[in-house]
Amino acid sequence: MSKRPALTPTNDNGTVTRTLIERAYAQLRDDIMSGQLAPDEKLRVEHLKAHYGVSAGTLREAITRLVSDALVIAEGQRGFRVAPIAAADMVDLTNLRVLIEIDALRQSMRAGNADWRAQLQTAYCELSQLEQPLRPDQARTWEGLNIAFHEALLAGHESPWTLRLLRTLSRQSERYRRYAIKLPGSRRDVHAEHREIYESAMAGNELRAALALEAHIRGTADLVARALAGSPEA
Incomplete structure (x- = not known):
């Protein structure tokens, strides 16, 4: 999976955070839809934050939105994984x-x-x-x-x-x-x-x-x- 371009912040911290989360969410969702992130694949935040060019906190926020969309499964202390195709x-x-x-x-x-x-x-x-x-x-x-x-x-x-x-x-x-x-x-x-x-x-x-x-x-x-x-x- 090729590295995503880093997301560039602006001056307003609140706007920056929302923008970064929205972009990370959109990129993650597209990678799940296209199969670049495979069904049942473990989402390792520490690894993926470099790929998507965002902080671990921003990436977790984006992943949490995908949990709400039923595209990602939260596994408690074990983290997250892509929802299976069933x-x-x-x-x-x-x-x-x-x-x-x-x-x-x-x-x-x-x-x-x-x-x-x-x-x-x-x-x-x-x-x-x-x-x-x-x-x-x-x-x-x-x-x-x-x-x-x-x-x-x-x-x-x-x-x-x-x-x-x-x-x-x-x-x-x-x-x-x-x-x-x-x-x-x-x-x-x-x-x-x-x-x-x-x-x-x-x-x-x-x-x-x-x-x-x-x-x-x-x-x-x-x-x-x-x-x-x-x-x-x-």
């Missing part, structure tokens, strides 16, 4: 996301106006340009566009709490999506899945859009479960 966790996240997101999509389609349709079209076109085909080295950029597309699908829904909860579930699922993208030999056509969801939503076909979205969400969980089980079809 099929059961992925299934649990997926079931909850399907339960909430399918209904949110229906509500969004019913309330969606011309602005909603324009936003959805823009998000879909930007995503499509990147994922035909999608390469593993584009995973980080794709993730941002993928989130934008799914949020555009639901943008017509008028429940802020529903959208906040779905954002949290999507962030928790991100590591599994990025893990799935890197799996060798996958026959999954993510672009075709997105196209079916998009076309069904734009056509106002709630049933078809809901079925396509559920199949799409569950596709990642199925792929990860097969990979973790050692299936050659993953």
Whole structure:
């Protein structure tokens, strides 16, 4: 793992501390998401503080935020380790996301106006340009566009709490999506899945859009479960 550039402080000590924690948190999170910090890997603060260019106290604060995000596990006096990738966790996240997101999509389609349709079209076109085909080295950029597309699908829904909860579930699922993208030999056509969801939503076909979205969400969980089980079809 290459050394991160040191984080440069400013004059306001309070602002400096918050800024350093935010940056260390973002860098740690990205390294966990990309797999540079592997599942179950021990996070040795004294070693990592040099890598991230921050003090041990700042790094611990950033790691504590990742514990709250369920991306890191605190082990009492033994320190911290990266949360494992587990099929059961992925299934649990997926079931909850399907339960909430399918209904949110229906509500969004019913309330969606011309602005909603324009936003959805823009998000879909930007995503499509990147994922035909999608390469593993584009995973980080794709993730941002993928989130934008799914949020555009639901943008017509008028429940802020529903959208906040779905954002949290999507962030928790991100590591599994990025893990799935890197799996060798996958026959999954993510672009075709997105196209079916998009076309069904734009056509106002709630049933078809809901079925396509559920199949799409569950596709990642199925792929990860097969990979973790050692299936050659993953």
